[in-house]
Amino acid sequence: MPNVREWLNSLKQKFAPKEGQPPVPKRVRDYIGGSQIWRSFLRHGLPKTDRIRALVVLSNVLLHLHPVKIRRSGVKLRYTWCMGGLTFFLFLVETVTGLLLMFYYRPTLEYAYVDIVELREQVPLGVMRELHRWGAHAMVITVWLHMFRVFMTGSYKPPREFNWNVGVVLLVLTLLLSFTGYLLPWDQLAIWAITVGTNMARATPLLGHEGPGSQLLALGDVKLIHAGSDARFALLGGRFVGAGALLRFYVLHCVGIPLVAATLMAIHFWRVRKDGGISGPL
Amino acid sequence: MQFVKDLFNFLSSPAIFFTLVIVLFFVALRTRRLWTDRVGTVALVAVVVYFVVSFFDPNFKKVVTAPDNVPIVGMLFLIGFFAWFSLKQAYENDDRMARGEPPAEKLETDEKVWCWPDLVYTELIALLVASIVLLVWAILIEAPLEEPASITVAPNPSKAPWYFLGLQEMLVYFDPWLAGVVFPSLIILGLMALPYIDTNPKGNGYYTFRERAREIALFLFGFLVLWVFMIMTGTFLRGPNWNFFGPYEYWDPHKLVPLNNINFSEFIWVRWLGTGLPQQWLAREIFGILVVLAYFLALPPLLARRWLNDIHRKMGAARYAVGIVLILSMIALPIKMYLRWIFNLKYIIAIPEFFFNI
Ligand code: HEM
Ligand code: HEM
Numbered sequence: 068m069p070n071v072r073e074w075l076n077s078l079k080q081k082f083a084p085k086e087g088q089p090p091v092p093k094r095v096r097d098y099i100g101g102s103q104i105w106r107s108f109l110r111h112g113l114p115k116t117d118r119i120r121a122l123v124v125l126s127n128v129l130l131h132l133h134p135v136k137i138r139r140s141g142v143k144l145r146y147t148w149c150m151g152g153l154t155f156f157l158f159l160v161e162t163v164t165g166l167l168l169m170f171y172y173r174p175t176l177e178y179a180y181v182d183i184v185e186l187r188e189q190v191p192l193g194v195m196r197e198l199h200r201w202g203a204h205a206m207v208i209t210v211w212l213h214m215f216r217v218f219m220t221g222s223y224k225p226p227r228e229f230n231w232n233v234g235v236v237l238l239v240l241t242l243l244l245s246f247t248g249y250l251l252p253w254d255q256l257a258i259w260a261i262t263v264g265t266n267m268a269r270a271t272p273l274l275g276h277e278g279p280g281s282q283l284l285a286l287g288d289v290k291l292i293h294a295g296s297d298a299r300f301a302l303l304g305g306r307f308v309g310a311g312a313l314l315r316f317y318v319l320h321c322v323g324i325p326l327v328a329a330t331l332m333a334i335h336f337w338r339v340r341k342d343g344g345i346s347g348p349l
Numbered sequence: 350m351q352f353v354k355d356l357f358n359f360l361s362s363p364a365i366f367f368t369l370v371i372v373l374f375f376v377a378l379r380t381r382r383l384w385t386d387r388v389g390t391v392a393l394v395a396v397v398v399y400f401v402v403s404f405f406d407p408n409f410k411k412v413v414t415a416p417d418n419v420p421i422v423g424m425l426f427l428i429g430f431f432a433w434f435s436l437k438q439a440y441e442n443d444d445r446m447a448r449g450e451p452p453a454e455k456l457e458t459d460e461k462v463w464c465w466p467d468l469v470y471t472e473l474i475a476l477l478v479a480s481i482v483l484l485v486w487a488i489l490i491e492a493p494l495e496e497p498a499s500i501t502v503a504p505n506p507s508k509a510p511w512y513f514l515g516l517q518e519m520l521v522y523f524d525p526w527l528a529g530v531v532f533p534s535l536i537i538l539g540l541m542a543l544p545y546i547d548t549n550p551k552g553n554g555y556y557t558f559r560e561r562a563r564e565i566a567l568f569l570f571g572f573l574v575l576w577v578f579m580i581m582t583g584t585f586l587r588g589p590n591w592n593f594f595g596p597y598e599y600w601d602p603h604k605l606v607p608l609n610n611i612n613f614s615e616f617i618w619v620r621w622l623g624t625g626l627p628q629q630w631l632a633r634e635i636f637g638i639l640v641v642l643a644y645f646l647a648l649p650p651l652l653a654r655r656w657l658n659d660i661h662r663k664m665g666a667a668r669y670a671v672g673i674v675l676i677l678s679m680i681a682l683p684i685k686m687y688l689r690w691i692f693n694l695k696y697i698i699a700i701p702e703f704f705f706n707i
Contacts, residue, residue, distance in 0.1 A: 114465050114466070117463070120463045120464075120465050120466075121463075123465045124464045124465055130464070130465070130469065133464045133468060133469075134464060135463070135464055136461040136462065136463060136464065137461060137462055137464055137467070137468055138457065138458050138459075138460070138461055138462075139457035139458070139460045139461065139462050140454040140455075140457035140458050142462060142467050142468045142471060143454075143457065144471070145434070145438065146454060148431065148434075149471075149475050152472060152475060153475065153479055156475075156476055156479055157479070157483075160480075160483065180497045180498065183494060184494070187491075187494065194484070194487040194488060196492045197486075197487035197488070197490070197491060197492045198483060198484070198487045200492040201420065201483060201486050201487055201490070201492070202483060204417075204420040204511075205420065205483065207512050208420065208423070208424045208427060211424075211428075211572075212427060212428070212431055214540075215428075215431060215432075215435070215572065216431070216435070218568055218572075219435040219439070219556060219565070220554060220555060220556060221551075221552040221553045221554065221555070221557075221561065222553070222554060223543060223544040223547075224544060224547070224549075224550070224552075224553040225544075225553075227544070228544035228545060231540075231541075231543070231544050232541050232544075235537060235540045235541050238540075239537060242512060242513075245510065245512065246510055246513075249510045252494060253497065253498045254494050254495040254496060254497060254498055255495040255496045255497070255498060255499065255502070255504055256417075256493060256494075256495045256504075257498060258498035258499075258500065259503060259504055259507040259508075260507070260508060260509050260510050262503075262507065263507050263508065263509045263517065264509045264510065264513060266525065266529075267516075267525050267528070267529025267530055268529075268530070269525065270524065270525035270526035270529060270530060270704065271526065271530050272526055272530065272531070275526070275530075277525075277526075277704050278526050278530070278704055279526055279703050279704045279705040280703065280705075281704070282703065307500055308498075308500065309500070346553065346554035347454055347455075347457075347458040347554045347555070348451065348452050348454050348455040348458055348553075348554045348555045349553070349554065
């Protein structure tokens with residue numbers, strides 16, 4: 068026992084601040100902060116002066132989304148409700164969990180359902196599917212609330228009309244993402260929800276075979292729009308929700324729509340900056 | 350107890366519930382006194398108590414705790430909260446401006462804060478809270494998985510994903526080409542057109558009600574009543590065969606609801622003129638067609654001349670035309686709903702020959 072205490076004491080003496088030397092934590096910090104590795108990653112010290120506070124934001128790719136200084140009203144929770152940011156966060160969660168799900172999931176009639184069952188039964192501590200599904204629901208809710216907030220503060224008015232439009236497209240894409248994802252577990256809930264949803268396409272004016280005006284699109288007696296050529300067929304890649312629909316929805320869900328949505332989000336954020344930051348009274 | 354349950358079941362039948370909601374909506378929107386901390390707290394407690402008490406009812410519990418319905422219950426609370434929160438701020442700002450002071454946001458616009466730490470730390474906290482909520486939710490509630498898909502066995506009811514249930518609910522009153530295609534497109538178009546139609550320069554960048562009362566009333570009517578409320582109905586109050594079921598009612602697949610809806614053409618030709626339906630579709634439907642044309646083509650200029658004179662002048666002809674057609678389309682939904690409930694009206698125009706029913 069005494070040995071340990073002696074050793075600790077010797078350690079304490081060894082690291083005790085010498086005359087005129089800064090205390091240990093500061094020395095460790097300076098050592099790490101001064102190393103080449105640290106300085107190549109973060110090109111500044113801790114944000115203690117205004118100069119460094121500006122540098123933090125300016126020299127970091129992620130943070131440079133933000134301006135260095137912001138109007139106080141713009142950072143208030145009670146103004147933005149944080150809803151746009153939360154929507155973006157949930158999109159990132161969906162991307163990460165979705166990617167992990169892609170490791171396990173194969174979009175074919177043979178495997179889709181089995182893979183989900185396997186995922187549930189074999190993967191330890193598996194909450195990825197839960198995170199992905201509840202995250203998707205949450206994202207739909209936050210995007211509505213975000214739109215609601217933007218409306219209530221009148222932030223769609225000039226000069227932000229265009230960004231509101233970008234937002235509307237993002238809203239539609241969010242719903243489509245959630246809709247295409249809904250089919251993938253390939254259970255009764257999935258297939259019938261998508262059947263009900265896509266049945267509407269049958270009634271598209273002109274382009275659906277049960278839509279008003281579709282009879283007009285005919286060459287003589289030959290109908291151009293029938294169950295095997297109408298809008299619903301194009302959507303599903305078949306006459307009913309089957310293998311073709313599963314593959315189409317999978318590709319759209321995991322690649323097509325996320326790419327478009329991510330691009331539009333970049334535009335959306337850039338526009339927020341170019342329109343003078345978060346809106347406020349003039 | 351049973352009496353109270355029956356009363357609530359009765360009150361939540363579509364026609365009554367919808368009417369109550371509309372009246373409550375317009376009265377509440379204009380009542381300044383409701384948008385305060387005290388009333389907000391009381392309302393919250395009341396709703397929570399309602400949910401907790403109702404939880405003892407097995408039928409209520411079954412629908413509300415279905416895994417996919419949990420987020421919708423959460424959404425109802427969130428939307429209720431934020432509706433209250435934004436209107437409270439709006440009315441507070443109105444009071445300030447009535448006193449000649451600027452809106453509360455104005456006091457904070459001239460001052461600038463550093464992104465680091467003020468914003469970044471807020472974001473960090475929001476991120477942590479959101480992650481925790483999502484994780485807890487994911488651990489507590491397992492994602493649903495039913496029987497493997499089978500194209501031959503349709504579950505009853507078959508429901509679209511929850512965010513489209515408002516549209517599915519609309520199917521009760523309109524054919525799929527309207528409820529599933531035209532109306533969704535109009536919603537998207539209407540949202541996109543909104544910044545160009547609404548030319549009121551006031552209320553940009555702060556909460557206010559008085560300066561934009563009309564716009565807010567219209568938008569919230571669409572969002573809260575026609576979208577969120579319809580989703581709620583479609584989710585919680587529609588059971589097998591898309592029949593209506595009160596919150597405490599057992600979802601009986603054999604519930605029979607008499608269907609005796611009548612087309613407008615039958616009202617005219619059979620009931621009023623007593624001649625029987627003409628064979629030719631144009632002759633048969635001519636009155637319905639005239640009504641719909643009048644609604645969209647004659648009503649707007651009439652409104653412009655009579656009641657919406659100032660708006661029409663301020664907006665200009667093009668904006669007014671687009672705006673009024675969008676608004677009339679929106680109002681067409683409640684109109685059709687009431688026509689159904691009061692007259693059992695099925696279609697105003699019914700031309701099944703061309704799948705053209707309105
Ligand atoms: C890059 C982004 C994404 C990828 C790679 C991805 C990938 C996947 C995969 C592989 C599945 C099938 C596994 C399963 O069903 O559990 C799935 C399901 C699903 N996805 Fe995504 N996803 C992405 C983004 C999103 C977004 C943004 C949303 C919603 C707004 C969403 C909503 C859904 C839904 C609702 C399901 C069904 C969940 C279930 O019941 O399991 N996904 N996704
Ligand atoms: C995936 C969907 C979306 C994401 C990730 C997103 C993200 C954001 C973020 C982070 C902001 C900054 C301010 C805030 O958080 O409130 C913002 C602002 C804005 N958003 Fe969105 N948004 C989305 C959808 C929408 C929708 C659906 C609309 C409208 C229909 C919209 C319209 C706007 C407008 C006009 C602003 C500027 C607000 C202001 O300056 O006060 N966005 N968005």
